[in-house]
Amino acid sequence: MSSQQFLYMALIAYVFSCAGSFLPRGKRWIGALALVAGMVLNALAVGLRYWYAWPMLPMYWGLPALPLCMGIIICAPAIGETEEIIEKQRLAEHRNALALIVLLTLLTVLFPRDFYLPFLRSKTIFSHLFLLCGVVGKAFFFLAAARAMAFLLLTKANADNIFSVRGEKRILRCVVWGFVFWTCSMFAGEIWSYIGWGTPVVWEDPAITMTMATWFYYICLLHLHLTKTWNIRQRIRYTAAGALVTVILNCYSDLGPFRRPF
Amino acid sequence: MSKHPHIGRLLFVAAVLGAVFAINVITLNGCDRTQAEKEQSFLQIGDFTIKRINPDLVEARDGAGRILALIPRNTEPPQGYTPDQIVRVPVRSVVAYGNFDVSALRVLGVLEDVLVGVTTPAEQWYLDDVKRGMASGKIVYLGDSRAVDFERLKRQNPELVLTWDHSAIPMLNQLKIPCVITSTPVAMCLNARMRYVQFLAPFFQREPEAEAFFLKVSDSVRVIRDRTANAGAKPKVMWGDIYEKRVLVEPGNAWVGELVGLAQSDYLFEDVYGTSCIEISVERFLHSGDDADILFTYRTADSGATSKAAIARLNPLLAKVKPLIDGKVYAPLPHYVQSGHRLDEILTEIAAILHPECYPNFELRFFEELPDVDPAQKKEQS
Amino acid sequence: MTRLPAIVWRQLGGVRLTVVVLLLLVVDCAMGYWSLRGNNTVFAPLNDVGLFPWARTYGMNDLIHTAWFFTLLALLFILAINTFVCATDRVIALFKSRSRFTRPGRFALKFAPHIMHYAVIVILTGYLSSYLFSDVYPSQTLAPGTAITVPGTRVRLEFLSFDYQYYEGKRLEFFEDRVLSPEARLKLSNGVTERTAAISLNRPVRYEGYGVFMKNFAPKKRGRKNISRPYVEVSIRKDPGVSFYFTGMALFSLGLVMYAYQWLFVKAHGEERQ
Numbered sequence: 001m002s003s004q005q006f007l008y009m010a011l012i013a014y015v016f017s018c019a020g021s022f023l024p025r026g027k028r029w030i031g032a033l034a035l036v037a038g039m040v041l042n043a044l045a046v047g048l049r050y051w052y053a054w055p056m057l058p059m060y061w062g063l064p065a066l067p068l069c070m071g072i073i074i075c076a077p078a079i080g081e082t083e084e085i086i087e088k089q090r091l092a093e094h095r096n097a098l099a100l101i102v103l104l105t106l107l108t109v110l111f112p113r114d115f116y117l118p119f120l121r122s123k124t125i126f127s128h129l130f131l132l133c134g135v136v137g138k139a140f141f142f143l144a145a146a147r148a149m150a151f152l153l154l155t156k157a158n159a160d161n162i163f164s165v166r167g168e169k170r171i172l173r174c175v176v177w178g179f180v181f182w183t184c185s186m187f188a189g190e191i192w193s194y195i196g197w198g199t200p201v202v203w204e205d206p207a208i209t210m211t212m213a214t215w216f217y218y219i220c221l222l223h224l225h226l227t228k229t230w231n232i233r234q235r236i237r238y239t240a241a242g243a244l245v246t247v248i249l250n251c252y253s254d255l256g257p258f259r260r261p262f
Numbered sequence: 263m264s265k266h267p268h269i270g271r272l273l274f275v276a277a278v279l280g281a282v283f284a285i286n287v288i289t290l291n292g293c294d295r296t297q298a299e300k301e302q303s304f305l306q307i308g309d310f311t312i313k314r315i316n317p318d319l320v321e322a323r324d325g326a327g328r329i330l331a332l333i334p335r336n337t338e339p340p341q342g343y344t345p346d347q348i349v350r351v352p353v354r355s356v357v358a359y360g361n362f363d364v365s366a367l368r369v370l371g372v373l374e375d376v377l378v379g380v381t382t383p384a385e386q387w388y389l390d391d392v393k394r395g396m397a398s399g400k401i402v403y404l405g406d407s408r409a410v411d412f413e414r415l416k417r418q419n420p421e422l423v424l425t426w427d428h429s430a431i432p433m434l435n436q437l438k439i440p441c442v443i444t445s446t447p448v449a450m451c452l453n454a455r456m457r458y459v460q461f462l463a464p465f466f467q468r469e470p471e472a473e474a475f476f477l478k479v480s481d482s483v484r485v486i487r488d489r490t491a492n493a494g495a496k497p498k499v500m501w502g503d504i505y506e507k508r509v510l511v512e513p514g515n516a517w518v519g520e521l522v523g524l525a526q527s528d529y530l531f532e533d534v535y536g537t538s539c540i541e542i543s544v545e546r547f548l549h550s551g552d553d554a555d556i557l558f559t560y561r562t563a564d565s566g567a568t569s570k571a572a573i574a575r576l577n578p579l580l581a582k583v584k585p586l587i588d589g590k591v592y593a594p595l596p597h598y599v600q601s602g603h604r605l606d607e608i609l610t611e612i613a614a615i616l617h618p619e620c621y622p623n624f625e626l627r628f629f630e631e632l633p634d635v636d637p638a639q640k641k642e643q644s
Numbered sequence: 645m646t647r648l649p650a651i652v653w654r655q656l657g658g659v660r661l662t663v664v665v666l667l668l669l670v671v672d673c674a675m676g677y678w679s680l681r682g683n684n685t686v687f688a689p690l691n692d693v694g695l696f697p698w699a700r701t702y703g704m705n706d707l708i709h710t711a712w713f714f715t716l717l718a719l720l721f722i723l724a725i726n727t728f729v730c731a732t733d734r735v736i737a738l739f740k741s742r743s744r745f746t747r748p749g750r751f752a753l754k755f756a757p758h759i760m761h762y763a764v765i766v767i768l769t770g771y772l773s774s775y776l777f778s779d780v781y782p783s784q785t786l787a788p789g790t791a792i793t794v795p796g797t798r799v800r801l802e803f804l805s806f807d808y809q810y811y812e813g814k815r816l817e818f819f820e821d822r823v824l825s826p827e828a829r830l831k832l833s834n835g836v837t838e839r840t841a842a843i844s845l846n847r848p849v850r851y852e853g854y855g856v857f858m859k860n861f862a863p864k865k866r867g868r869k870n871i872s873r874p875y876v877e878v879s880i881r882k883d884p885g886v887s888f889y890f891t892g893m894a895l896f897s898l899g900l901v902m903y904a905y906q907w908l909f910v911k912a913h914g915e916e917r918q
Contacts, residue, residue: 002545004545051815052815052816053816055824114543114545114546115534115542115543115545115546116534116542116543117541117542117543117818120823120824120845121845121846123824123825123845123846124846126846172907173907173908176903176904176907176908177904177908179900180900180904183896183897183900184897187893187896187897190889190893192846194886195846195847195848195857196845196846196857197691197857197859197879198691198848198855198857198879198881198883199691199774199881199883200771200774200889201691201771202691203680203684203687203688203690203691204684204688205684206676206677206678206680206681206684207677208680209673209674209676209677209680210673210674210677212669212673213669213670213673213674213676213677216666216667216669216670216673217666217670219666220662220663220666220667220670223659223662223663223666224663226757227659229659229660229663245670248674249670249674249677253677256533257532257533259549304700304701304702304704304705305705306685306686306701306702306705306706308685309685309688311689311701311702313701323689326783326785326877327689327692327782327783328782328783344795408872408873427872427873428785428860428862428875428877429785429787429862429872429873429874429875430873431785431875432785432786432787432790432875433787435790436790443783448684448685507817507818507820508818515682535682541818
């Protein structure tokens, strides 16, 4: 089986997982099982791409790996999360995240960019770190957006109360993790660029500007939070918009031409 | 909250304008020159550039990013350049590795005067100028391009070598012969392909000839665009081939990809970016092959492209692509690679292949449409 | 009139300016993607020729595709000023209020964002130095046994030998019989001392302040025919910005770790009220 075929199956599993989150409480384990199945298939797809490229970097594997990474973060125990939130909000966040996973997998299935062969200059740990940290960073940004969308749907407009503060803190935690990994990705990329080409910024790949744009976007968000320049609801809308911004800025460049899945 | 919002806004606008102005003043001096003057002083042709520093010094940047200083024959070399960077113009003797370079010399009208060495044997040449030169002994075969006889090259006393082979540079430096790398890391776009002669022109002081060629080819492109504007269905086109386990295609940024798009057709590798003959995955080639109407192969009849059946025998994977089943396959004729000076005709012929309804009764001169089976095989079958 | 400098200082360090500039940078960088796409022949020489020569030639010649870059420079300039003013103001304020903090560790963590701010300025300074003051010799080709001297210096590079490690497996079909690890042994000398070093892709060598980076090599595959003569193409760079941007990156990483630790593991709000 090819990597693309594993991705098709992962997409189906993710769709079931998303649908399963709408089942009554006693049957939601079906959705959880489908999510795990989807992640296993997704991991096989990514693993196969790596198998046919290692020790070099498989080209444009970021988008196929993104849903897997989001799934792992959803399933992993929440680190440092002490806020109490209502079940309804947690469920909404979960559904939003799964919807984003389905959307991203659909994009990678319909618009694969898997035809470039790996190149020798990617044979360094820094290239792998660059891409891996970038994927993790993006995953956190999407999860932050999922939480932000859930918050906006469930909380009252302009309610600047303790629940809003807790909600924002929960969302911002994802943003901070995302920013940490995104920065690590940029720095790893700069080191790779320096040792490979002699300069930290190489203008061969236009995606570098999108990486910078995303970094500036989330720096702006962190500044808005730290300085309380906008109110909570405005900041959370900005975070929710980050999903669209990240798709446009970072996922678009990983898309290839449309390919019929069957 | 700021107590002075207006001052703040004014300061912000002033800061932006000041920064942009400062950068412009420092970097963009000479803005009062006309566009033509600016283009004359700096010309970019893909990875190649020509920069006129002063009437006695022109800087040329070749495909490898190497800088060459072109100076008149009887002037002192300027400061800041090493001896292997100095080229005295007009150049009087040239060795050329590439067919397109030889064609460019023909366009500039200097081929018979300056060409003294090539890397293709006499029997494989189709250009009369070169055949005559080789018959007379003026132009010498230096050996295969990967095994050039540098002793023989030295005897020809070239003042310049046009080569795509980077490994020749150290040897040529030892022989104190300047060289220009004519290959580029990224495939030449259509504009670069048309203007390449303008890069070589300063070496021979033949700028008017180069400009005339560029205008002629630009005109043919304009005619192609006009003629195919109302063409019917857009054919889907592939340009590449499969060699054993390797798939090589022309990327979308190459001149062929641009031309196909310009001629109201779909180039199926339009999204692929990189060098000419870029290697991609077999799956992608075959997937595009499911949709393609026309395939242009790299192979000539000499390398086995005599029919669709012959190509399919060379690589069974190719038999699955739609052009070999019920589409069209075109192979270049042997003299195609030596016809760069007829670029306008080549572009027109490709357009005629894509839209025969726009070019009725067009006679192909550079490509041949491959039959389903070899003529001998067809005879047997009948 | 003495109020005016204070007003200017305050405005230049304002967070509104920060937000506006950052959002403009997002838009400008996004436009940069579309300008760069398919036009990297315009921007690639930027690393070789330097900023001013590039701006005067490539930049001016193709303003449609390079305007975003000039805007980027302007915005980064404003961001650097804004960052410096804002960070300095807050560091001064932090020092003045240090008595509020009972634990030195918590006080130190408060510097995290400011360390990152100053680090960004150091990084931007490094990039600017790199593009303004680097000595670059982009394409120097060596065959085994040949040598080159860096112009204007006594630094000499001699190509001694070339070692190849071919890919021997079957897993990477596209890489069969291809060189997986090229290694070129060079003798580096400055007329007084000399040493030998091996360079490879992603493994440069530094000598007398110059970095030597492998750009290309041949042959790339083994076979019986049509094999290129061995050569290695190197890029030689003396870049004063290297120490700046790596120092800046280290500082930023330190600040980021401190900030992440504070945000993710320390209940900052309770400490602040104290």
